[in-house]
Amino acid sequence: MKKQILIFAILSFLLITCSTDKELDRTIFIPDENDRTLPAYTEWGYNSFGAEYERDYFLASQRIVPCKMRYENDRLHFSLFGTIRDRTEMALEFIFPAAQMRDFTDLAQLNNVIINLADDDVIVKIWEGKSESVLEITSGKLHFKRTQVLYVDDKINRVILSGIFDLRFMDRGYPANISNGRFDLGMNEDYFFTQ
Secondary structure, rough: HHHHHHHHHHHHHHHHHOOHHHHOOOOOEEEEOOOOEEEOOHHHHHHHHEEOOOOOEEOOOOOOEEEEEEHHHEEEEEEEEEEEOOOOOOOOOOOOEEOOOOOOOHHHHHHOEEEEEEOOHHHHHHHOOOOOOOOOEEEEEEEEEEEEEEEEEOOEEEEEEEEEEEEEEEEOOEEEEEEEEEEEEEEEOOOOOOO
């Protein structure tokens, strides 16, 4: 209970200091205490994510919207957009079955949902530059650890999705992995689509 009150107080302070929704959309990088290249795992809606990709890092960028989601044909497309290496653009998309979603507020139902990325009904895609691949996943998970509905002026402003991910896959016949993934994203109608 004390943690919830503290979270509410800090979020209230942040909202008071933010004059527009655009400021809430900014990516804020808070470094992890063990690996300062990665963002820390937070649940504050910082619009940030990061993961180790082999010996490199896949990270959110200030110049790219970090996440977009699409609900289509009973499946949710959860896409992370960022950069790797020499600022090459990269995207990672998780596609998995999900209950009906009509708008972004329905994302709250993802609270504590764990997706087994090796399941047959799950697809993971990756884009590096202009190259697209459907990954052959050998193991992995996507865990939406916490969802929070954020209100501004008594109206729902966004749903904050916080969680972790990791995956092992085959890349041109060789094993590869993305590990220590974490995300903290504020989703609203600008970044959530239905078809």
